[in-house]
Amino acid sequence: MSFLEDLLPVLWFGKFGEKYRVYSESFLQTLSQSMANITCGSHGDEFDSCRNDSYALILKMIAIGAILLAGVCGVSIPLLGKKRKFLQTDSNLFVTVKAFAAGVILATGFVHILPDATSALADPCLPDFPWSKFPFSGFIAMMAALATLLADFLGTQYYERKQEKQSQISRVESLDTVSETGKDTRGFNGEVFGEEEGGAMHIVGMHAHAAHHRHSHSKEHGACEGHKSHSHGDEENGARHIVVSQVLELGIVSHSVLIGLSLGVSNSPCTIRPLIGALSFHQFFEGFALGGCISQAKFRTLQSTLMACFFAVTTPAGIAIGIGISSIYNANSPRALVIEGVFDSISAGILVYMALVDLIAADFMSKRMSCNLRLQVVSYFALFIGATLMSLLAIWA
Numbered sequence: 037m038s039f040l041e042d043l044l045p046v047l048w049f050g051k052f053g054e055k056y057r058v059y060s061e062s063f064l065q066t067l068s069q070s071m072a073n074i075t076c077g078s079h080g081d082e083f084d085s086c087r088n089d090s091y092a093l094i095l096k097m098i099a100i101g102a103i104l105l106a107g108v109c110g111v112s113i114p115l116l117g118k119k120r121k122f123l124q125t126d127s128n129l130f131v132t133v134k135a136f137a138a139g140v141i142l143a144t145g146f147v148h149i150l151p152d153a154t155s156a157l158a159d160p161c162l163p164d165f166p167w168s169k170f171p172f173s174g175f176i177a178m179m180a181a182l183a184t185l186l187a188d189f190l191g192t193q194y195y196e197r198k199q200e201k202q203s204q205i206s207r208v209e210s211l212d213t214v215s216e217t218g219k220d221t222r223g224f225n226g227e228v229f230g231e232e233e234g235g236a237m238h239i240v241g242m243h244a245h246a247a248h249h250r251h252s253h254s255k256e257h258g259a260c261e262g263h264k265s266h267s268h269g270d271e272e273n274g275a276r277h278i279v280v281s282q283v284l285e286l287g288i289v290s291h292s293v294l295i296g297l298s299l300g301v302s303n304s305p306c307t308i309r310p311l312i313g314a315l316s317f318h319q320f321f322e323g324f325a326l327g328g329c330i331s332q333a334k335f336r337t338l339q340s341t342l343m344a345c346f347f348a349v350t351t352p353a354g355i356a357i358g359i360g361i362s363s364i365y366n367a368n369s370p371r372a373l374v375i376e377g378v379f380d381s382i383s384a385g386i387l388v389y390m391a392l393v394d395l396i397a398a399d400f401m402s403k404r405m406s407c408n409l410r411l412q413v414v415s416y417f418a419l420f421i422g423a424t425l426m427s428l429l430a431i432w433a
Contacts (some may be wrong), residue, residue, distance in 0.1 A: 086306035095308040096359055099299060099315070100352040106316040107348035110323025114331045115340055125332050128411050131399060135415040137325035138395035139422025141288075144318060145387035147427045149291055149380050150177060156377030161370050173381045180385025184287070188279055188394070195275035274334060280394040281329035285343060287386030288322055289350045294379050296351040300358015301367045310432035315351065317429065321422065323347060325395060 117124065124130060153173040162168075299311055326347055330340050358365070366372060396419065399405060405412055 086304045088305050089303050091305050092303045092308055093359070095305055095312065096300060096355055099308065099312045100355050102312055102316045103296075103319050103355070104348060104352045106320040107323045107351065108344075110320035111327040111330075111344040111347055113324060114327035115344060125328060128408075128414075130328065131405075131411060132414050132418045134325060134328045134395070135399065136418040136422035137321040137328070138391050138399075139419040139424075140318065140321040140426045141325055141387055141395065142391035143423040143426035144291075144322070145384045145391060147430050148318075149387065150174075150384040151430075153177070153377045153380035153384060156373045156380065159370075159373050161368075162373060173377060173384075176378060176381035177385035177388070180382040181389040184283060184386050184389045185393075187283055191279035191283065192275055195278050199275055277329060277333035278335075280390070280398075281326065281333045281335075281343070283386070284326055284329055284390045284394065285347055287383060287390055288326060288347060290386065291380060291383030292319075292347075292350040293354045294376055294383070296354020296356075297358045297365075298367065298376070300355040300360075301362045301365050302358075303362065314429045314432060318426065319351060321426075329394075 114125070114130065117130075150173060153176075154171075157167055157172045159167075166172075295315065299308060299315070302308055323344075327344065330343055335343070400412075400415065400419075405415065
């Protein structure tokens with residue numbers, strides 16, 4: 037036995053093995069404390085000071101109805117307004133309201149979600165190591181933003197290749213149709229449309245002419261005149277709009293579930309009452325921004341409807357789930373703080389990236405905005421007003 041005892045330190049590299057054992061035990065102990073489901077001492081008093089289960093349940097039902105209505109209205113206006121000239125995606129009113137909504141989403145990420153994540157992950161209930169030794173909320177948000185960038189890039193590449201393959205198939209099919217029905221497509225001189233004197237089909241030249249036609253106006257009539265009469269740029273950005281709408285919905289839904297869950301498990305009217313108005317306002321303009329992106333992506337009606345419905349029901353569904361598990365879910369436990377803090381950080385990173393890159397930069401750096409001074413002024417004003425009003429809601433919620 038003594039031989040084994042002398043041999044073990046050698047096998048574990050002496051002091052290194054001892055340090056490894058101490059650190060592993062410390063890590064497991066820290067992990068166990070972080071995942072505990074017991075109520076923290078100070079949180080229990082705050083929770084019980086304004087507790088009223090029956091009144092809180094009534095407020096939760098009101099919250100489900102109000103938030104659902106706000107979400108449906110917000111996401112539906114851009115989708116149903118496509119037939120109305122003033123609400124179409126190329127109208128000035130749409131651009132202005134979308135700028136306001138982008139400000140709301142940006143403030144949601146910076147002012148509401150990220151501070152909540154920081155507060156949760158730095159809570160005294162959690163062990164000092166590692167939660168108080170490193171800014172996890174900012175780090176997770178940064179990595180989520182970078183992951184969103186990667187998803188944005190890969191998704192755009194995928195849809196662009198998919199559209200390119202579809203356009204190639206369409207060109208081949210149209211070429212076959214021309215060949216099969218040559219007698220119907222020949223001109224007065226007996227040549228097929230697009231056919232050169234040597235007999236070759238000049239399909240590539242036709243597409244080159246279309247590309248030249250798209251850019252010739254900027255040279256002949258000025259950059260600001262050319263963009264008004266053609267929509268080729270919108271067709272080229274179709275893949276981009278598809279990815280933006282899907283990633284934005286992912287970011288919105290991920291934090292909407294947590295918001296609804298937090299509201300649903302709470303039995304404090306003091307907490308629920310201010311959240312109803314704040315979340316309804318927030319849900320409406322988030323829905324408008326998402327609905328605008330879905331409209332610009334030009335999905336089929338069924339797919340657009342499914343995306344809109346999924347967004348609208350997410351927060352109310354989170355509230356309903358919270359009501360159902362309120363008896364077993366301890367919102368003031370270390371486990372809940374870690375889960376909410378991590379997911380809030382991820383949501384904040386996604387929303388900040390989407391607001392700055394795919395909503396604000398995409399519209400404010402466009403040729404259309406640079407060529408319309410009045411639209412610039414109104415859109416910037418709407419952007420700052422949206423961000424300010426959403427930030428002010430932090431006073432109550």
